[in-house]
Amino acid sequence: MTRYRNAALFVFLAAVWGSAFMAIKVGLDYFPPVLFAAIRYDVAGVLMLAYAIYVTDRWLPRTRGEWNLVLVGGALMIAGYHAFLFVGEKETTSAVAAIIVSSSPVLTTGFARVLLPSERLEPSGIAGLLLGLVGVAVLSQPNPNNLLSDDFVGKILVLLAALSFAFGSVLSRRIDAELPIETMEAWSMLLGALMMHAISIARPSESFAAVEWTPKALVALAYLSLAASAIGFLIYFDLLERLGPIEINLVSYVAPVFAAVAGLLFLDETITPLTALGFLIIFIGFCLLKRRAISRELPRLTGVLSSGR
Template identity: 85%
Template sequence: MTGSRNALLFVLLAAAWGSAFMAIKAGLEYFPPVLFAAIRYDVAGVLMLAYAVYATDRWRPRTGGEWRLVLVGSALMIAGYHAFLFVGEKETTSAVAAIIVSFSPVLTTGFARVLLPSERLEPAGIAGLFLGLVGVAVLSQPNPNDLLAADFVGKLLVLAAAVSFALGSVLTRRIDAELPIETMEAWSMLLGALMMHAVSIARPSESFAAIRWTPEALAALVYLSLVASALGFLVYFDLLERLGPIEINLVSYVAPVFAALSGWYFLEEPVTPLTVAGFLVIFAGFCLLKRRAISRELPRLRAAFSSGR
């Protein structure tokens, strides 16, 4: 029974986070991009903080190290990631954005090898990073004669989002502080939202007056705030404890399937052979980088999903 529950939650998390790319794309028709991301995390941050108060005995940071942890998370994993992602996705499809973001675990491993003394990159790991970059190149199809084209710049911005998240993931590991993950996420969301509001104010094209409050706009905002963020992270916390970080990383490679399906169904976005090829190359790079960890975890993963232990 436990194995079936884990499998169901895994699929639901992938579906929630994958379809979020479709909801972002849909909402961008009605919201300025950075302001859209900020409002999303205004709502999600309040909900996550309420959950942290309920679920933990440390609902706020107390030490300097804990606040540094939150500041890195809010600046890179919330504000930087979502500002780049929302602006970039204006010029690309849900599926392509999700696949480029799935490069983040590969980048995380690369940054860890550089920034964490205990990590080192072997030749196979370098090959994995290279494969990931090839996958992104397949998706972006750079044309030297038109590097300022909107769709290419959009994909570069989504790649910058993946870089920001990966760098934040590694830098938080360098900070000597212990804070419940729910508390860290809640305060990172709230401070990240404030940072994005500041960025939005600095962008001449963005203002609250530019928002069109339609039923579709509200549906996109509610879905992203409640389902993809608040509920999605609760499922993530549960699965992280049950399955571990290697299995959770695999969500990044199932989510693009749901991004493609939801984008195709709701927004009539095409899924091209190059999209599929780019996804497969990036996933191959991840498997090469994580080959030893995956081989160690596969038996436990099979047990968790099938035997119920």
């Protein structure tokens, strides 16, 4: 184990998850959006289930609470999140999509304030939540003249994806169930994929006949299924145990940097000053929301990163 193992894995995870937005954009040229997301999690779910069988002795949910946990994860954190994201990203850039998704930790805190009464927001936390919403507004640039434009609708759909993920993550904390995270993720992926297939069938514009099985399409699908989903989540689980939830949330704010670079290099997407400003506002909002936890955990994080433990 090298001295900087955790730091290297953190950067690698941010790079993989950030560049995944570029891979989605590429794949959308060849796949109907919801079907694309469904096939991605067909593959990733099977791989994650195989991993859960290998590393845990609880690869199958047993109780009603455990299945409820899987249902919330599959419906909101997999199907809802990815259906909205893939449809929305057809009309916006990969960098903007990544930045809007990075507001999920901020939105999660907002939902927690409502659904988890034990979690109270201080004035700085309220300011952070509002700043996060302001950052999304800066990115969306709403005005009466563009409310029906494809670009604006795409950004709203990506925001709905972030809201679905944030709501699911908070709702899952209300469910009294102890299930290995690998098992929960595996069955959530498979159930979410099944739900997205049903959504795809219900959309007149989507069918397997519309898929173009080109080399680029296969590379995009493989990258999302293997690198971003299967390998990415394994690294996430490892870092979650080593660093904790506060630090691992910071991946959401490093990933858009890689999304912007990948979009620039492979898709010729440009970054506007408003895009950068929106990202900065959302990140400041997150820091205000988590300022106590960040200040408390920063010394430990520095020690973990430097020691490699």
